Amino acid sequence: MLISLSEAADFLSKCGDALIITHQSPDGDCIGAGFALKDMLEAMGKRGRVVCSDEFPKKFEFLTNVGCGEDFEPEAVIAVDIADAQLMGSLKEQYGERVQLCIDHHVSNTGYAERTLLNAEASAACEIIYELAREMGTELNEHMAACIYTGIATDTGCFKYSCTTVRAHIIAAEIMESFSINFALINRNMFDVKSIGRIKVESAVLELMESYFGGKFTMICITSDIMEKMGVESSELEGCASLPLQVEGVEVGVFLKESEPEAYKISMRSANDVNVSEICRILGGGGHAKAAGCMLRGSLSDVKRKLVEAVGKALGE
Amino acid sequence: MLISLSEAADFLSKCGDALIITHQSPDGDCIGAGFALKDMLEAMGKRGRVVCSDEFPKKFEFLTNVGCGEDFEPEAVIAVDIADAQLMGSLKEQYGERVQLCIDHHVSNTGYAERTLLNAEASAACEIIYELAREMGTELNEHMAACIYTGIATDTGCFKYSCTTVRAHIIAAEIMESFSINFALINRNMFDVKSIGRIKVESAVLELMESYFGGKFTMICITSDIMEKMGVESSELEGCASLPLQVEGVEVGVFLKESEPEAYKISMRSANDVNVSEICRILGGGGHAKAAGCMLRGSLSDVKRKLVEAVGKALGE
Numbered sequence: 001m002l003i004s005l006s007e008a009a010d011f012l013s014k015c016g017d018a019l020i021i022t023h024q025s026p027d028g029d030c031i032g033a034g035f036a037l038k039d040m041l042e043a044m045g046k047r048g049r050v051v052c053s054d055e056f057p058k059k060f061e062f063l064t065n066v067g068c069g070e071d072f073e074p075e076a077v078i079a080v081d082i083a084d085a086q087l088m089g090s091l092k093e094q095y096g097e098r099v100q101l102c103i104d105h106h107v108s109n110t111g112y113a114e115r116t117l118l119n120a121e122a123s124a125a126c127e128i129i130y131e132l133a134r135e136m137g138t139e140l141n142e143h144m145a146a147c148i149y150t151g152i153a154t155d156t157g158c159f160k161y162s163c164t165t166v167r168a169h170i171i172a173a174e175i176m177e178s179f180s181i182n183f184a185l186i187n188r189n190m191f192d193v194k195s196i197g198r199i200k201v202e203s204a205v206l207e208l209m210e211s212y213f214g215g216k217f218t219m220i221c222i223t224s225d226i227m228e229k230m231g232v233e234s235s236e237l238e239g240c241a242s243l244p245l246q247v248e249g250v251e252v253g254v255f256l257k258e259s260e261p262e263a264y265k266i267s268m269r270s271a272n273d274v275n276v277s278e279i280c281r282i283l284g285g286g287g288h289a290k291a292a293g294c295m296l297r298g299s300l301s302d303v304k305r306k307l308v309e310a311v312g313k314a315l316g317e
Numbered sequence: 318m319l320i321s322l323s324e325a326a327d328f329l330s331k332c333g334d335a336l337i338i339t340h341q342s343p344d345g346d347c348i349g350a351g352f353a354l355k356d357m358l359e360a361m362g363k364r365g366r367v368v369c370s371d372e373f374p375k376k377f378e379f380l381t382n383v384g385c386g387e388d389f390e391p392e393a394v395i396a397v398d399i400a401d402a403q404l405m406g407s408l409k410e411q412y413g414e415r416v417q418l419c420i421d422h423h424v425s426n427t428g429y430a431e432r433t434l435l436n437a438e439a440s441a442a443c444e445i446i447y448e449l450a451r452e453m454g455t456e457l458n459e460h461m462a463a464c465i466y467t468g469i470a471t472d473t474g475c476f477k478y479s480c481t482t483v484r485a486h487i488i489a490a491e492i493m494e495s496f497s498i499n500f501a502l503i504n505r506n507m508f509d510v511k512s513i514g515r516i517k518v519e520s521a522v523l524e525l526m527e528s529y530f531g532g533k534f535t536m537i538c539i540t541s542d543i544m545e546k547m548g549v550e551s552s553e554l555e556g557c558a559s560l561p562l563q564v565e566g567v568e569v570g571v572f573l574k575e576s577e578p579e580a581y582k583i584s585m586r587s588a589n590d591v592n593v594s595e596i597c598r599i600l601g602g603g604g605h606a607k608a609a610g611c612m613l614r615g616s617l618s619d620v621k622r623k624l625v626e627a628v629g630k631a632l633g634e
């Protein structure tokens with residue numbers, strides 16, 4: 001059942017001690033939302049405990065170091081930023097069908113919870129938590145301010161992506177006006193730093209960039225031989241699929257990785273208007289308009305020729 | 318003479334056709350401020366012409382493609398985002414002592430103009446242009462909105478840096494509410510894309526990263542031999558000085574470049590609290606707390622030893 005902000009506020013004001021579930025592979029938004037909600041419950045004299053199937057990454061320690069809360073038998077189970085019970089990971093079995101309130105901003109929310117406060121217009125779950133705090137008259141503290149700022153900043157790429165809302169900017173302004181959070185340090189840690197290992201992997205990968213059609217199509221091809229030569233495992237290349245889009249003027253980027261002899265996993269990304277899900281569908285795969293993929297078999301040169309042909313056609317080249 | 322917002326508005330409402338000077342090596346803020354001011358003058362029925370000693374980079378074409386304005390004998394000369402007449406480049410000789418109004422946000426402004434509207438709290442000159450438009454009751458158009466958004470976004474690193482103000486967020490919110498500018502595309506072009514050549518140079522440079530003191534000190538050393546092997550000129554390495562700070566946990570980063578045999582140009586950057594100007598002063602150089610430099614002579618190994626020793630001392634290692 002979809003509920004309104006005031007109905008969610010009503011639930012929170014009446015519920016008892018609550019378990020707050022964040023999604024697997026936790027990010028800044030679910031961590032920020034979970035810990036800010038815990039603060040809200042505590043401000044009302046209730047206990048809250050934030051749980052996750054995975055460990056919280058060290059870079060969020062400045063939010064999680066208040067502690068996740070003591071172990072207690074929860075009277076309420078709340079999920080934040082979780083569109084689908086599957087995303088609870090190992091916690092799904094125990095709590096997947098016991099969520100009384102889900103607070104989320106994903107349009108794809110499956111409605112698995114008893115009550116869902118959904119605002120698909122919000123750039124982050126933290127935007128909704130902020131509105132909830134206002135609705136309930138909860139006075140923010142510095143930790144909540146940092147939580148909410150971090151959630152909004154991480155989900156919007158620091159106000160960079162098209163999902164950034166007017167409210168995201170207004171909330172950032174209100175938080176910066178009232179609290180002296182070190183937002184520049186938060187942003188540096190969220191966006192500007194990488195492990196030295198990651199920097200070296202990305203550098204090695206970027207050096208392999210190929211360019212076609214006057215730079216409108218870029219491609220990085222990683223064969224097993226190259227992985228062996230670079231000394232990296234396939235798993236270390238996760239997140240590299242968007243690297244070809246770094247080139248100025250590019251429309252379509254492909255990251256090709258050999259998964260077994262003569263079999264290549266293709267990740268295709270679109271910078272602007274080209275629908276790459278359409279290209280991948282023709283090649284036997286699928287996905288979204290801006291991010292899609294497929295598997296291609298054959299010799300590397302044949303596979304590359306096929307890709308250049310298919311992308312070229314979509315680009316009208 | 319420092320003047321107030323209303324005095325500047327008064328000047329603009331009374332002045333005739335105006336030349337608008339932007340600084341050399343033009344960036345998003347001076348271009349945005351210059352072209353938004355031209356729009357403002359035109360809304361008052363005056364002519365404006367935006368000039369610069371250097372060409373406007375192609376990536377700002379979406380702002381400059383309205384044209385810089387026809388050639389006319391200006392009745393007023395206005396400088397935007399220029400802290401020092403020197404920064405006019407080749408235009409300094411003709412206009413350096415003829416600026417009637419300077420609109421700037423640099424605390425270091427030398428006061429070279431007849432009147433200076435200075436707001437050193439503003440994150441960008443475009444913030445001040447926006448306030449001026451409000452003060453004068455000028456109705457913004459979509460081009461002005463894009464100009465002002467771009468200036469604020471570029472000078473704040475997309476709301477990332479410590480210079481970001483509450484007003485920067487508020488103005489972004491007001492612009493996004495009233496205009497359908499494609500801010501995500503603007504941000505992609507400003508922050509996320511590079512030329513393929515630049516990507517390859519940075520990748521090659523990053524692969525040379527060395528790390529000391531458990532990663533608190535990182536260093537990239539580029540010798541003439543390496544430059545020759547990479548096939549890059551010294552000038553192509555501009556802007557690489559901050560690359561060592563990309564490593565997580567780093568406090569001090571050094572970019573070392575051989576400028577002549579056994580002579581090395583050292584660029585030192587601080588991520589947080591270490592004062593690198595102090596370290597560089599001891600090594601015979603100087604600069605700012607977060608960005609400083611020096612020249613060191615000797616063999617590469619001696620120079621590196623000296624650097625590791627000096628930085629280690631500052632880090633208490």
